[in-house]
Amino acid sequence: MTDMLEKEILEQLFRKYYSDMYYLARTLLGEDKEAEDIVQDVFVQLMKRDIIPSEDKIRAYLMTSVHHGCLNIIRRTSLRKQIENLYPVDETTDLQPTDKLSEQLETIQSYIDSLEEPHHSIFRLRFDEDLTLKEIALRLNMNQNTVYKYLQQSILKIRSKLYR
Structure with a gap:
């Protein structure tokens, strides 16, 4: 696939699926900035791949990628909070x-x-x-x-x- 064609396909996918992906990330994370970051990361990873999933599987692929990205952030945040709470700092x-x-x-x-x-x-x-x-x-x-x-x-x- 040529770079120009690939870029055009990615732009189409972005326009078509961004709002659904963002909504899922925003729902799971509760933060606009992190939701935007996750969706952008998914498209960056897709851009780095040599093959774009077929049209009948692309939505599932994108939504699953967003879901996994959100779960990773939730796990890291949860673990960080557990460690911070391990020895709370008082005044x-x-x-x-x-x-x-x-x-x-x-x-x-x-x-x-x-x-x-x-x-x-x-x-x-x-x-x-x-x-x-x-x-x-x-x-x-x-x-x-x-x-x-x-x-x-x-x-x-x-x-x-x-x-x-």
């Missing part, structure tokens, strides 16, 4: 002496270090190397849902030690 935190804060960080670090495998590796890959759950699953040859469950269990274990 007095900034007023604590540096040695007290260092002590608290060392305590949290010791809890992380005490995690058993594969919890420890998964936690480190996610938060030290900033890998996605999918990347961790591929690296450790595990199912992505299993990686998520291990990470969730790790967070709960650390949280329970912090709030004894």
Whole structure:
């Protein structure tokens, strides 16, 4: 397919499906900006592909791509909020002496270090190397849902030690 023809087809697809894709993303995410980003990302990925799905499958492909993109954002946001809630910062935190804060960080670090495998590796890959759950699953040859469950269990274990 020539570049000009491909560009024309992509423009037609964009005009035809953008509003449905945006509506789905907006419904799932609740934010205009993120919804727009997801839809644009789907079209960028489609542009990078060598083959455009057939006409009878393109709508399903586009909507599924938007759905998966939204789920990835929801998972990342949920995980980030869980970590932020792991050790909430209160108004007095900034007023604590540096040695007290260092002590608290060392305590949290010791809890992380005490995690058993594969919890420890998964936690480190996610938060030290900033890998996605999918990347961790591929690296450790595990199912992505299993990686998520291990990470969730790790967070709960650390949280329970912090709030004894």
